[in-house]
Amino acid sequence: MRILTLPALLAGLIVLTACGTDNKTTSDPDREKASPQTTASEQTVETKNAEAKPSVEEQAPAGKLPDGVRPTAYRLDLTLDPRQDTFHGQVEIDIEVDKATDHIWMHGNNIDVADIKAIVPAQGDEKEKEVAAHYRQMLDSGVVRVDFAGGIPAGKITLHTRYSAPFDKNLAGLFKVEEKGDAYALAKSESIQARRFLPGFDEPGLKATYDISLTIPKGYKAISNGLETERVDAGNGMEKVTFAQTRPMPTYLLSLAVGPFDVVERPDIPANKYRKEPLPLRGFARKGRGKDMAYVLDKTPEMLRIFEEQLQRPYPFRKLDIIAAPQWPSGATELSAAITYREQRILVEGDEPAPGLRLALLGVHAHEIAHMWFGNLVTPPWWDDLWLKEGFATWGTPLALTIMEPDGGHDLNAAVRAISAMKLDSLASTRAIREPITDNNNIRNAYDAITYSKSLGVIHMVDEYFGADTFRPALGRYIEKFADGVADSPDFYKVIGDETESPQLTETFRTFVEQKGVPLLSLTMNCNTDGEASVIVQQQRYKPLGSPISETGQQWSIPFCMRTNTGVAQCEFLSDSQQEIAVSGGACPKWVMPNVNGSGYYRFNMDEKYWQALLGEFDNLNPTERLSLIDSAFAAFESGKLKPGTLLEVVRLSATSDKRQVVEAPLGYLAKYADHYIEDANAARWQAFLKEQYGKKAQDLADNTDSESKLLRSRLLGFLALEGKDKDTRKQLQQQAELFTGFNRERDPTALDSDLYESALTVAIQDSGKDFLDHLIKVRSELDDPLFESASANAMGRVIDPLQLDTIHQLALSDNMGAREAFGLIQNALIEPELQARNWQWLRDNFAEVVAKIPEQWRRNTPRFGANFCDQQYLKQVQLLFTQQQKLVPGYQRALAQTEEGINLCLALKQNGQALVSSLD
Numbered sequence: 057m058r059i060l061t062l063p064a065l066l067a068g069l070i071v072l073t074a075c076g077t078d079n080k081t082t083s084d085p086d087r088e089k090a091s092p093q094t095t096a097s098e099q100t101v102e103t104k105n106a107e108a109k110p111s112v113e114e115q116a117p118a119g120k121l122p123d124g125v126r127p128t129a130y131r132l133d134l135t136l137d138p139r140q141d142t143f144h145g146q147v148e149i150d151i152e153v154d155k156a157t158d159h160i161w162m163h164g165n166n167i168d169v170a171d172i173k174a175i176v177p178a179q180g181d182e183k184e185k186e187v188a189a190h191y192r193q194m195l196d197s198g199v200v201r202v203d204f205a206g207g208i209p210a211g212k213i214t215l216h217t218r219y220s221a222p223f224d225k226n227l228a229g230l231f232k233v234e235e236k237g238d239a240y241a242l243a244k245s246e247s248i249q250a251r252r253f254l255p256g257f258d259e260p261g262l263k264a265t266y267d268i269s270l271t272i273p274k275g276y277k278a279i280s281n282g283l284e285t286e287r288v289d290a291g292n293g294m295e296k297v298t299f300a301q302t303r304p305m306p307t308y309l310l311s312l313a314v315g316p317f318d319v320v321e322r323p324d325i326p327a328n329k330y331r332k333e334p335l336p337l338r339g340f341a342r343k344g345r346g347k348d349m350a351y352v353l354d355k356t357p358e359m360l361r362i363f364e365e366q367l368q369r370p371y372p373f374r375k376l377d378i379i380a381a382p383q384w385p386s387g388a389t390e391l392s393a394a395i396t397y398r399e400q401r402i403l404v405e406g407d408e409p410a411p412g413l414r415l416a417l418l419g420v421h422a423h424e425i426a427h428m429w430f431g432n433l434v435t436p437p438w439w440d441d442l443w444l445k446e447g448f449a450t451w452g453t454p455l456a457l458t459i460m461e462p463d464g465g466h467d468l469n470a471a472v473r474a475i476s477a478m479k480l481d482s483l484a485s486t487r488a489i490r491e492p493i494t495d496n497n498n499i500r501n502a503y504d505a506i507t508y509s510k511s512l513g514v515i516h517m518v519d520e521y522f523g524a525d526t527f528r529p530a531l532g533r534y535i536e537k538f539a540d541g542v543a544d545s546p547d548f549y550k551v552i553g554d555e556t557e558s559p560q561l562t563e564t565f566r567t568f569v570e571q572k573g574v575p576l577l578s579l580t581m582n583c584n585t586d587g588e589a590s591v592i593v594q595q596q597r598y599k600p601l602g603s604p605i606s607e608t609g610q611q612w613s614i615p616f617c618m619r620t621n622t623g624v625a626q627c628e629f630l631s632d633s634q635q636e637i638a639v640s641g642g643a644c645p646k647w648v649m650p651n652v653n654g655s656g657y658y659r660f661n662m663d664e665k666y667w668q669a670l671l672g673e674f675d676n677l678n679p680t681e682r683l684s685l686i687d688s689a690f691a692a693f694e695s696g697k698l699k700p701g702t703l704l705e706v707v708r709l710s711a712t713s714d715k716r717q718v719v720e721a722p723l724g725y726l727a728k729y730a731d732h733y734i735e736d737a738n739a740a741r742w743q744a745f746l747k748e749q750y751g752k753k754a755q756d757l758a759d760n761t762d763s764e765s766k767l768l769r770s771r772l773l774g775f776l777a778l779e780g781k782d783k784d785t786r787k788q789l790q791q792q793a794e795l796f797t798g799f800n801r802e803r804d805p806t807a808l809d810s811d812l813y814e815s816a817l818t819v820a821i822q823d824s825g826k827d828f829l830d831h832l833i834k835v836r837s838e839l840d841d842p843l844f845e846s847a848s849a850n851a852m853g854r855v856i857d858p859l860q861l862d863t864i865h866q867l868a869l870s871d872n873m874g875a876r877e878a879f880g881l882i883q884n885a886l887i888e889p890e891l892q893a894r895n896w897q898w899l900r901d902n903f904a905e906v907v908a909k910i911p912e913q914w915r916r917n918t919p920r921f922g923a924n925f926c927d928q929q930y931l932k933q934v935q936l937l938f939t940q941q942q943k944l945v946p947g948y949q950r951a952l953a954q955t956e957e958g959i960n961l962c963l964a965l966k967q968n969g970q971a972l973v974s975s976l977d
Contacts (some may be wrong), residue, residue: 077222084364086575107209109706111406116194116201119494120259120438121161124154127257127264130211134253135294136278136314138232138239144220145271149256149264151213158207162259162305163251164191165229171218172255174208187756189215190253190452196946197496198845200260217255227385228912229253235382236343236840240315242396243380246389247499249913250307261437261542263304271296272314276471279313280338281392282307283375299850302392304371304540304619312396313379318346325357331370333759337362341380341403344840349519351404352378352421359425362456368532372433372539376661378402383874385911386602388420390427390449397424398876400842406768411767411845413812415469418460419453426452429535436540437676442491443569447511448531451519458614465764468717471654471680473719474513475504475687478659482598482691483961484605486954488572489514490545497946500913506572511650513657514568520655521615521627524559530555535568545569560629568657573605575612575658576691581666582636583644585897591618591648598659602964604957617652620645621673626653647673651688654680658686668691671709680714686721693972695966700975706743711749716768719753727779732926732962733969739781741976746780754785767811774815786819791962793820797835799828811846819853829860849877853884856891865898879910887924896922896930900937907944919955926962934959 097190127149134145153160174187190203202215216714223241224231229252230243251258270278274295280283282299290296317340337356340350356378360371373393373621384398401420409417430452431445454470489511493499521528533545534551543551545565549920553562568666583589595614599605614630622641640644647669650660662670667689674682689706691699707722730790734742737741757769776785793816794800808816820828829852836848854865864885868878885895899906899921907915922934937946938952 058361059384067324071305079775082546083787090791093311117161118195118197118199119496121163121199121257121262125160125162125257127262128150128152129265129267129746130254130256130266130834131273132254133269134312136230136241137273138223138241138276138315138946139564142220142224142447143230143241143253144218144224146216146218147254147256149215151215153208153210153213156207156209159201162202163198163248164193164200164255165251167193167219167221167252167255168513169217169255170220171216172202174204175215175216176208177212177214179209179211184784184971191217195496197247199496200255205247206336208741211537221253221256222265222910225251226908226910226912227383231383233383234346238316238343239340240317240382241313241390242315242379242384243312244312244385244389244396245310245391246308247272247503247913248308248496251498252275252312253312254307255528256307258307259437260306260308260435260439261305262543263435265304266302266310266915267299268302268312269296270312270314275316276314277317277319277340278416279311279377279394281309281311281373283336288977300374305392305432306529307674309378309390309392309432311391311396313381313394313396314921315339315382316343317341318343318349319392320346320349322353325360326375328361328364329370330364333374335371336375337376337378338375339380340424341399342382345380345403348403349378349380350411350419355418356425357419358460359422359456360461363425363429363452366528367427367429367535372428383876385913388424390431392432392748395421395424395427398842400846403842410770410809410811411763412770414600414763415767418457419469422453422456423449425882426456433540433543434535436542439493439499439502440634441489441544443507443511443868444543444545446507447489449509449513451515454873465715465717466681468683468715470512470516471683471719472717473509473685474516474657475508476686478514478574478598478657480505480954481510481572481956482600482603483954484599484603485950485957486572487950489569491570493570495947497916499952501945501947502915510657511569514565517563517568517615517655517657518561520653521564521617522556522558526556526558527552528563545804552805560613560615563631564615567612571610571612573610575614577614577616577630577650577658577660579618579648579650579662579666580662581644581648581663587637587642589642589644590636591639591645592634592636593630593650595630595658596633597697598691600961600965601696601871601968602961612658614656614658616650616656616658619649619652623648627652645798649673649677649681649685650682650699650848651681653678654682654684656684661685661688661692661695661697664699666704667698670700671686672706673708679713679718682713682718683721684709686718690722691726693968694961696968700968703873703972704975708922710803711753716764716771717766719750720771723775723779727775728962729969729972731887733925733966734973735970738970738973742973743780745976747776747782750776750780751782751785770809770811770815773812777815777819786823789819790823792816792915794828797832799824799831806912810843810847814850817848821851821854822856826857826860829855831862833863845874846880848876849873850880850884852917853881854888855885856888858891858894860893861894861898865902869902869909874912875909878906878916882906882923886921892924896933903937903941904944907941915945917951919948919952924957925959926966927959929965931956932960 125909129150131148136143169191172189172191174189175183176186184826188205192201194201229249247259247826267601268280271290271294272278274293278297280299281302287298288296320339322337324336327334374805377394379396380399381396381402387401388397402417418453424447430448436444454466457466475670487506489506530552533555549562570603577595580592597610599953611633616630617627619625624640626640628637693703710718710722713719754769754772757765773785776782777789792808795804831847868881869875919938
């Protein structure tokens with residue numbers, strides 16, 4: 057199983073600093089104002105391929121809109137027919153304007169405005185008046201200037217806009233997709249995609265109510281954020297659907313979906329102590345797949361109840377719809393009361409999903425339900441505070457799942473996720489959880505492991521150290537205080553600080569949220585002859601070999617807990633660069649565990665003697681402590697401070713664990729070392745080492761029926777086949793893939809579960825001969841299995857036969873492959889060393905076509921196609937490509953910086969990596 061998966065790669069952003077350098081053109085000053093006679097065609101200035109710059113007035117805002125203009129209500133009336141190429145309609149926006157002005161800034165992207173005007177209500181002796189307006193898109197990111205003939209006064213106005221726009225065909229904004237001959241339209245509004253189908257104020261802090269009506273083909277289903285209140289005949293085979301007014305919400309949570317969906321009605325979720333009314337629950341899936349919604353719908357009532365009880369606040373909306381979108385650019389989006397998922401994340405054939413799918417389904421569903429409070433009810437005012445919604449939803453996920461399934465290992469999964477953020481946070485080019493975002497093109501760069509997983513680790517650390525009884529009630533009061541409104545980090549700090557009366561708690565949040573990097577705690581023992589002992593703890597920023605991180609004396613306020621052989625946990629608050637802690641009991645400790653329960657977001661290092669002593673206690677550590685030890689050991693090795701032999705002992709010990717997460721913890725590192733540091737002369741020794749550690753483990757798990765054992769076995773088989781090159785494992789997976797796909801035999805749909813799709817299909821692509829690729833392409837067109845589609849695309853990217861390259865390259869850019877699947881195929885094509893150079897050259901030659909094919913919100917990540925390189929020549933080529941093609945991928949800078957740094961770090965570790973293999977017995 058390939059460890060550098062797409063989610064991991066995007067997390068390693070999954071996921072850029074300056075904005076793009078698109079050319080700017082000067083607008084015609086004669087068109088600065090629109091007269092009442094301005095024609096519809098004149099009212100829309102197209103700037104699709106270049107940014108426009110006002111020649112007289114202020115420059116268009118690249119990021120946040122100017123203060124002083126706020127929407128309070130939208131009334132949206134659209135005609136949506138997914139069978140067509142365009143949609144049309146009108147919107148009225150009630151707006152508060154603080155000062156009289158002749159123009160306002162708002163948003164709209166690739167929208168054809170036929171008519172726009174402002175209505176100024178009657179004031180005093182003045183009657184209501186209509187003011188002609190002039191609409192112009194000024195920036196490619198969708199920033200619009202609206203000029204008013206004669207100006208508008210301070211106060212309230214209503215902006216009327218009649219418009220049309222194309223359905224997007226690449227999973228952005230209001231897009232259409234076709235599945236099995238049926239057309240569907242869905243709106244992906246987050247982060248700044250609502251402006252593609254709604255001229256308005258597309259910022260998280262500008263919340264307003266929505267009254268929505270949709271005219272749709274008769275018999276089609278329509279979904280939005282409010283309850284459906286009316287459906288009437290509209291003539292010409294159409295009907296009009298009206299929805300109840302929403303609570304105040306930002307544009308990024310707007311839901312619109314139309315198509316021949318299956319609808320699964322469930323009994324209302326009963327009222328409870330916190331929610332006084334029953335809650336309607338429904339599932340939506342494309343035609344024929346409604347039956348596969350049963351599993352996720354079964355889990356929803358209990359999950360919702362747990363969040364209501366833990367937060368002591370009711371679910372905020374009047375209904376809950378769960379939508380399995382035929383295609384969706386991300387895994388899921390928390391659209392208010394209409395949570396929308398990429399269908400392969402939640403559709404389950406049969407009664408029980410494969411263990412990996414089940415775990416992913418529960419995780420993503422809990423995360424999105426948590427958002428109904430964190431983000432939807434209380435919303436950050438701007439994207440620099442994204443962590444207040446994504447971080448808390450990520451933290452809330454294992455919290456809820458552990459209550460649902462106390463023995464499900466969800467706490468360990470959370471620890472793994474927090475630790476994974478440290479890899480990205482170890483880069484000089486990383487970002488702080490909270491840092492300014494001044495350009496629309498950089499917003500999506502905040503959706504990375506720092507926002508999600510580092511926030512999870514920091515929140516968990518605070519919750520553990522200060523206590524759930526202190527922290528969680530304060531969190532509930534934060535939600536209550538800002539319900540239906542917005543709150544930024546200072547708002548959060550103040551409420552939490554006031555409620556807990558703990559300045560140390562808020563200081564921890566500030567130093568971890570507003571600084572980038574991972575703290576490294578270096579421990580030394582101070583044992584004197586008088587029988588007194590202490591531990592000296594020095595903090596600094598962790599940096600690996602080859603890192604450009606400079607020594608700046610960076611410090612954090614760190615909740616620190618250690619345990620020694622006395623068995624007593626000692627906790628201190630570290631706020632100085634160096635602090636001394638007296639050891640409980642006085643005697644010099646035999647060993648020290650510097651991260652009790654593994655709850656601290658930091659790494660540690662010690663003298664070799666104490667590493668060896670701690671490894672001697674490995675079996676007595678709890679699982680989260682083992683995970684912390686493994687991460688700190690690999691980090692110490694990659695900074696040149698741990699001997700290769702000691703690291704190999706860590707690998708051996710982890711492989712003996714009875715916890716899946718502990719066994720898996722080294723696999724990503726080992727895969728990296730196998731890719732870049734194993735020379736032909738040492739390949740057999742390395743493969744034998746991997747088989748020794750994991751082969752028998754996989755074999756012993758064969759008869760286990762619990763989900764964790766089955767999932768671990770699947771992952772070990774994939775690892776042994778693809779990274780360990782184990783012939784027996786490859787043969788086993790090859791046979792299973794051939795049986796499952798019916799290659800030269802009758803198809804057996806039970807031969808392979810979804811957890812093994814990608815690794816088994818990859819082996820078959822490489823080992824089953826040239827005819828298997830053609831067969832797999834045919835099977836993809838016949839099976840209605842979204843998970844198989846994705847896994848098979850990734851597998852096809854791993855071809856090692858040069859004669860098959862034209863086939864996969866053509867397929868990647870064809871209409872027969874979805875945008876997400878194309879990204880996965882191309883990414884995987886740059887992994888296999890045999891054809892890496894040829895695939896890289898093809899990407900360079902066809903870069904514009906590739907960019908046009910992949911999901912728009914992923915284009916900024918195209919530099920990560922080079923993330924598997926470990927060569928200076930490739931580094932230069934990556935840099936050259938994005939110097940030449942930067943206009944095609946706005947917001948690419950952070951991904952490029954992290955890819956450059958990753959390649960340099962890989963090169964810097966080469967000598968140590970080779971020494972690791974050489975140290976094998």
